[in-house]
Amino acid sequence: MNPSLGVNIGGLILKNPVMTASGTFGYGEEYAEFLNLNRLGAVVVKGLSLKPKEGNPVPRIVETASGMLNAIGLQNIGVERFIADKMPFLRRFDTKVVCNFFGDTIDEYIQVAEVLSRTDGIHALEMNVSCPNKQAEWCVFGTDPKVLNEVVTSVRKVCRVPLIVKLSPNVTNIAHMAKVAEDSGADAVSLINTITGMAIDIRSRRPVLANKIGGLSGPAIKPVAVRMVWEVFNAVRIPIIGMGGIMNGADALEFLIAGARGIAVGTANFINPTATVDIIDELEQFLHDEKLSDVSEIIGSLRI
């Protein structure tokens, strides 16, 4: 008999734990010619804002050892065009649609969450709290516990679907931030967002990225991400979506064992557009080989 892969992530019911990571899978259609989207647990779309956003100047990306730095600058078409142009396509599939979103101000977060969570076919929202807070110049929402509490509490009040808070790893204590998200009403947390980094051209002595700094993703960050998932698992009761450098089924299993109930595949999509479905097959094979009937038996099963 085939093992059961279904999971419930704070009310978001998935046929399997494998999702796409926001910003690495476009709005779903970019990869539809490569794989059957119906097979995915969920498609998490590129982060949306109230108004379209142009993003940063180029160069926006640079490869580093087993990873890449990006400073795309949250380029997106805005909620209005997303709902009009992209949702009709996504509704055709038997997969869950999770909308990642962000705002420049708390008020913008509230407005975007209201519109998206009222939209037919959107099953959950994922809040990006790693973007700069325009009301407090130096800080991002997700690195100050007070600000995080305020923005999550405000969004929770208007959000009609499960609310996932995507945590920034650029903090001293991510377990504490996860607890703040939980206490503020988050239904789940996802982690990790990219780790801020920098690359320098030694000849020109300039930063390689036009934005100077960027977010590091890919296999290089996986051990950091696994550690953080495990710390958060020990600190909160709400479910965790783990991500950070997952390239294959074995990587995904590390996150599940550390305590993640769902996993998201990011940078791997760029290199192997079928990475998500390959990982689903590998998870199923692993459970079969280990004679486990349900993926829940592996979640948080770390032996210490």
Add this chain to the structure above:
Amino acid sequence: MSKLFRATVTAHLDVNTGFRLLTLQPNCLVAVPDPGQFYMLQAGATHDPLLKRPFSYFRAENGTISFLYRIRGKGTRAIAALREGETISLIGPLGNTYPMPSGEFIAVAGGIGIASLFSLLGAADGRAVLFWGGRTANELLMPEAVKALVGSAVITTDDGTAGRKSLITEPLKEYLALNAHLPVYTCGSAPMMRAVANACAEVGTRCFVSLEAYMACGVGACLGCVVKIMDADYPEGKYRSVCKDGPVFNASTVVWESRR
């Protein structure tokens, strides 16, 4: 037909110093590319180098696809190490195509930029006048094969090791002064293409540029490879993906931002 496939190396030759020609036999049925399109290539199965690298295809014939490339960094070094019989992962064909010229046209190649234009020249039955410039003769690859495809060719090098010692834009401007009605197709370094675009704008002829950019995915998902393109709705320009909206753009719509 999947655009994600593996292919086996059937030949891998040194062309000039630092340049190689890779010929691949796809391991399954794949789409036939059109002039201007590109592929993402990755040799090996390690995570370093991590990303696939974009390359214009050079030639597609008898079921094989070949790539003419310069060995530049760790991605191309890994590809350069491939031996006959080994396999490589590809995504493609990707991107748009050169709009096929109906009559005579001008092609302007900067060095290895000939790799992208070669298939257009091949499809155009000798209707092209080629202007081909390089820093040295070493950058002018497979000249006999190239010259066989065009009506005439003007060669320049920065150091005079082949053809006229000048930038390619000098003879191009002289030619355009008498042939301003011909469309221009160009692929080369960004400064060269910008100069070619300016020369075309001066005489009022159409110019199509094939742009190059760092990209992670090749399919419009990562938004890493954008370029500002002007249109009626966005007279100041709006970011478009080189991989999906390009790589070929009408030069008059490109906002040439100075890249460091």
